[in-house]
Amino acid sequence: MKIVELTYPDKYPESSKAKCTHTINQPATGIFPAKKTTRSCRRVARMTVNGSPYCIQHAGEQALCHHLMVRQYNYIDIAGIDKAQLLIALYNKAIPVVPSYRKDTYVKEPLTVKEAQMYLDSTDGISFIREIPIETNLLGTSAVVDFYDARNGHHAFRSVVNEVKNANL
Numbered sequence: 001m002k003i004v005e006l007t008y009p010d011k012y013p014e015s016s017k018a019k020c021t022h023t024i025n026q027p028a029t030g031i032f033p034a035k036k037t038t039r040s041c042r043r044v045a046r047m048t049v050n051g052s053p054y055c056i057q058h059a060g061e062q063a064l065c066h067h068l069m070v071r072q073y074n075y076i077d078i079a080g081i082d083k084a085q086l087l088i089a090l091y092n093k094a095i096p097v098v099p100s101y102r103k104d105t106y107v108k109e110p111l112t113v114k115e116a117q118m119y120l121d122s123t124d125g126i127s128f129i130r131e132i133p134i135e136t137n138l139l140g141t142s143a144v145v146d147f148y149d150a151r152n153g154h155h156a157f158r159s160v161v162n163e164v165k166n167a168n169l
């Protein structure tokens, strides 16, 4: 679901058999590797957010995330930048989150254009791609930088954006 402007959740018609369309990523845990596929929640929809059906949990999550993002975060202008290229660059520059016992043997798997496009198409915000924290949303013409910078250093997001812009000059 791609929220640009949020209409606050409405109650869904009782009679409807619609299922929640929230996309669930299945990230890696300490034991299991990340699943490459995403799936939707599929619980019974109780509310709609901007016309799409959601269960109560995910309607609330959409509304809250949107509200918090609009309210307090720092954004960077990403208008006119190729989103797949930007996502790959963010991925390449990010510090992986791996448990200490894996640190010595960890090798960052490259992110392909096809995979990047899949993440961009299938989710609202991108939290993790495998072990790599992205924690932003690249759908609009601006993106929140705070979470990425918190993990990767002050102005890390900005330097990636500049790098991608310069590569295309």
Ligand SMILES: [Zn+2]
Residues within 6 Å of the ligand: 020, 021, 022, 041, 042, 043, 054, 055, 056, 057, 058
């Ligand atoms: Zn749901």
